[in-house]
Amino acid sequence: MSPEAARAETPAERIGADEARQRLAHERDARLAQLTAIEGGAPPGTDALLTSQTVAIRRVLTEIEQAEARLDAGTYGTCTRCAEPVPAERLEILPYARCCVGCQEHTG
Numbered sequence: 001m002s003p004e005a006a007r008a009e010t011p012a013e014r015i016g017a018d019e020a021r022q023r024l025a026h027e028r029d030a031r032l033a034q035l036t037a038i039e040g041g042a043p044p045g046t047d048a049l050l051t052s053q054t055v056a057i058r059r060v061l062t063e064i065e066q067a068e069a070r071l072d073a074g075t076y077g078t079c080t081r082c083a084e085p086v087p088a089e090r091l092e093i094l095p096y097a098r099c100c101v102g103c104q105e106h107t108g
Contacts, residue, residue: 015088020071023095028064031057060096067096079103 015023034057038050070076077086081103090097097104 015077015091017071017076020076020091020095021068023092024064024067024071027095028061031061031064063096063098066098070098081106 035054038054038057067076070078077088077091078084079086079100080098082100084100086097086100090101
């Protein structure tokens with residue numbers, strides 16, 4: 001593939017929808033396993049920490065669901081803030097990323 005053709009593809013096309021779905025499923029399964037571990041064996045006296053971990057895991061699960069919806073809508077790989085492509089390398093590492101790095105830094 002020529003460099004011009006590679007640049008013409010969106011990050012989602014470079015990664016492939018099937019691969020993106022597999023990465024998202026893997027992330028979801030990992031987070032669900034974490035929730036199961038937290039809910040199944042919490043030692044006494046760690047409620048605040050476990051609550052904060054549970055909230056963070058559930059937030060990521062929501063982000064995964066939103067990424068799957070973007071895949072279905074054909075907008076996966078496009079920054080939700082600036083509408084520029086999210087680099088494929090970022091999606092490989094964080095498949096549920098909704099923003100490019102620059103916009104993520106501005107949104108927190």
